[in-house]
Amino acid sequence: xxxxxxxxxxxxxxxxxxxxKKGIGDDAAVFRQPSEDIVTAVDTFVEDVHFTRKTMDPFHxxxxxxxxxxxxxxxxxxSPAFYLVSVVIxxxxxxxxxxxxxxxxxxxAGIYKLDLIGGDTVSxxxxxVSVTVIGYVDRNKARYRSQAEDGDVVFVTGxxxxxxxxxxxxxxxxxxxxxxxxxxxxxxxxPRVAFAKxxxxxxxxxxxxxxxxxxxxxxxxxxxxxxxxxxxxxxLPVSASFDQFPEKLQRYWKLFGGEDFEIMGTVAKEDxxxxxxxxxxxxxxxxxxxxxxxxxxxxxxxxxxxNNQSQPLQKxxxxxxx
Amino acid sequence: xxxxxxxxxxxxxxxxxxxxKKGIGDDAAVFRQPSEDIVTAVDTFVEDVHFTRKTMDPFHxxxxxxxxxxxxxxxxxxSPAFYLVSVVIxxxxxxxxxxxxxxxxxxxAGIYKLDLIGGDTVSxxxxxVSVTVIGYVDRNKARYRSQAEDGDVVFVTGxxxxxxxxxxxxxxxxxxxxxxxxxxxxxxxxPRVAFAKxxxxxxxxxxxxxxxxxxxxxxxxxxxxxxxxxxxxxxLPVSASFDQFPEKLQRYWKLFGGEDFEIMGTVAKEDxxxxxxxxxxxxxxxxxxxxxxxxxxxxxxxxxxxNNQSQPLQKxxxxxxx
Numbered sequence: 001x002x003x004x005x006x007x008x009x010x011x012x013x014x015x016x017x018x019x020x021k022k023g024i025g026d027d028a029a030v031f032r033q034p035s036e037d038i039v040t041a042v043d044t045f046v047e048d049v050h051f052t053r054k055t056m057d058p059f060h061x062x063x064x065x066x067x068x069x070x071x072x073x074x075x076x077x078x079s080p081a082f083y084l085v086s087v088v089i090x091x092x093x094x095x096x097x098x099x100x101x102x103x104x105x106x107x108x109a110g111i112y113k114l115d116l117i118g119g120d121t122v123s124x125x126x127x128x129v130s131v132t133v134i135g136y137v138d139r140n141k142a143r144y145r146s147q148a149e150d151g152d153v154v155f156v157t158g159x160x161x162x163x164x165x166x167x168x169x170x171x172x173x174x175x176x177x178x179x180x181x182x183x184x185x186x187x188x189x190x191p192r193v194a195f196a197k198x199x200x201x202x203x204x205x206x207x208x209x210x211x212x213x214x215x216x217x218x219x220x221x222x223x224x225x226x227x228x229x230x231x232x233x234x235x236l237p238v239s240a241s242f243d244q245f246p247e248k249l250q251r252y253w254k255l256f257g258g259e260d261f262e263i264m265g266t267v268a269k270e271d272x273x274x275x276x277x278x279x280x281x282x283x284x285x286x287x288x289x290x291x292x293x294x295x296x297x298x299x300x301x302x303x304x305x306x307n308n309q310s311q312p313l314q315k316x317x318x319x320x321x322x
Numbered sequence: 323x324x325x326x327x328x329x330x331x332x333x334x335x336x337x338x339x340x341x342x343k344k345g346i347g348d349d350a351a352v353f354r355q356p357s358e359d360i361v362t363a364v365d366t367f368v369e370d371v372h373f374t375r376k377t378m379d380p381f382h383x384x385x386x387x388x389x390x391x392x393x394x395x396x397x398x399x400x401s402p403a404f405y406l407v408s409v410v411i412x413x414x415x416x417x418x419x420x421x422x423x424x425x426x427x428x429x430x431a432g433i434y435k436l437d438l439i440g441g442d443t444v445s446x447x448x449x450x451v452s453v454t455v456i457g458y459v460d461r462n463k464a465r466y467r468s469q470a471e472d473g474d475v476v477f478v479t480g481x482x483x484x485x486x487x488x489x490x491x492x493x494x495x496x497x498x499x500x501x502x503x504x505x506x507x508x509x510x511x512x513p514r515v516a517f518a519k520x521x522x523x524x525x526x527x528x529x530x531x532x533x534x535x536x537x538x539x540x541x542x543x544x545x546x547x548x549x550x551x552x553x554x555x556x557x558l559p560v561s562a563s564f565d566q567f568p569e570k571l572q573r574y575w576k577l578f579g580g581e582d583f584e585i586m587g588t589v590a591k592e593d594x595x596x597x598x599x600x601x602x603x604x605x606x607x608x609x610x611x612x613x614x615x616x617x618x619x620x621x622x623x624x625x626x627x628x629n630n631q632s633q634p635l636q637k638x639x640x641x642x643x644x
Contacts, residue, residue, distance in 0.1 A: 021359060022464060025546065027397040027531060028363035028455075030464045034356040037343060040439070041350035042454055044408040046446040075349040086366040086408075086452045117362070124368040126447045130408045132364055132454040133350075142344060142352045209349060224347065 062104030161253030198278030384426030472616030483575030520600030
């Protein structure tokens with residue numbers, strides 16, 4: 001298969017987004033959005049850094065790469081509309097496998113009606129997938145990390161640590177409860193777009209998606225909002241069969257395990273019932289996991305409240321390139 | 323330098339684009355453009371595939387990567403506004419060198435008032451720079467490859483083959499005329515944004531930028547517009563001292579040499595004087611290099627007219643990943 005047949009095979013021939021004017025096939029794509037704000041982010045995944053072929057087949061590499069990007073938009077309160085994909089292809093990958101990466105993205109894109117509107121395919125030594133996602137949010141309704149305030153309720157969707165549990169199962173074959181569930185959470189995470197959009201009517205909410213572990217994401221909210229955050233260890237939600245894993249790992253995964261792509265946020269106490277309602281309406285599990293304090297200090301801190309005392313929580317999330 | 327100091331060092335602290343609402347520092351960037359169409363493209367550059375450190379220092383790697391993207395927008399008739407950069411960093415590159423890549427981009431971004439609004443830095447085996455560029459074009463004024471019509475004049479800006487000549491000089495040290503000029507054309511190409519914008523009032527013009535050689539770009543216009551194109555070999559513009567290079571290379575570079583980032587296009591005969599005027603006003607050298615024929619065939623062809631006869635011109639442009 002040459003480059004042109006490959007592009008033909010991954011290209012979309014019909015587009016779903018009514019704002020799109022020109023998709024793939026020229027120097028650039030063109031769209032028009034006069035009434036909403038436009039939101040964009042990019043994420044890059046490198047073989048043997050972010051995934052291995054032992055635990056991810058090419059379909060899931062694509063699926064998860066796009067999921068991570070869509071999750072970024074969800075954490076802005078935005079709906080995804082378009083994506084562009086740049087892929088570096090080494091000789092060790094067959095074109096049919098690279099196609100599977102795109103099919104994985106297309107599978108998830110279908111759910112959210114995203115259109116693939118551009119990209120680049122180049123050769124190189126290392127399989128690298130870089131996804132740019134573009135979406136829309138109601139004017140002035142983008143949800144920033146910096147919007148947490150004193151007295152806010154801290155909440156999180158879903159359960160924590162499942163993606164890392166799935167990876168563990170894949171790399172430590174044995175008999176596990178809910179094996180397929182954890183593996184699915186690792187390979188096919190479901191970004192919380194509907195829930196985040198459900199918060200649209202709230203006057204203020206701070207949001208962050210959990211790509212690098214809740215400790216790290218909470219620290220980002222604390223730093224940009226200039227507040228302290230206390231997380232209640234007992235309230236951090238985990239799956240029912242999560243206690244089958246070694247205790248040390250359970251703790252590590254739920255605090256520092258990345259790639260759950262759940263949404264954490266903070267909201268004024270009086271708006272917390274509205275957040276719960278949005279969760280119900282979108283069938284999203286949700287838990288109150290802590291609160292926000294403002295003490296007017298320069299450096300802000302996340303605390304973990306456990307055994308009747310609060311300890312500073314280090315951020316040990318997934319930080320690449322240290 | 324850790325990831326955070328690195329991001330601090332490359333991050334913009336003030337933004338130039340009035341449509342930007344949120345730059346770097348959250349899950350995604352936010353902007354608003356109610357009155358124009360939005361144009362976006364991505365390009366990826368891999369060390370030892372698209373450049374080597376022998377002929378490109380990190381500053382120029384960045385400069386040229388962004389130039390290639392801006393050129394894509396120019397070829398749509400659009401003005402660039404934002405860029406996002408994803409970079410894969412191997413252990414063999416020092417962070418200070420990676421910074422230089424960003425400084426190179428910033429240098430060019432300064433000229434066009436582009437804001438860096440997002441990105442990702444990850445570790446890997448191979449230096450890879452992936453740039454997404456976003457810009458604006460007047461509504462319904464995006465210029466497509468598919469807009470060529472029978473009887474059109476074919477034109478090109480600047481001179482052809484200079485970038486490849488510059489690369490040749492860098493890899494074959496000797497005494498050359500205009501050495502610095504050719505090297506500059508290779509390392510710091512100047513995308514033709516002002517000229518392309520100057521065509522804004524034309525009712526129709528097909529545009530393509532020359533990233534893969536004029537033979538290949540003309541073939542793209544021919545294929546998408548369903549027309550034939552005849553290029554006049556004697557009219558293809560080259561620099562005054564271009565004849566100092568071996569004749570075979572001259573011919574190869576001007577027809578198939580990529581990365582000149584000039585603009586080629588086709589326009590109705592009666593609008594050709596307006597194109598020349600736009601070129602004059604933006605101090606852009608321009609030449610008529612051929613014409614467009616429509617013969618109603620299924621497969622379309624580019625011809626080279628040379629020595630009183632027309633021969634089919636193969637596209638042997640820079641195609642990676644064959």
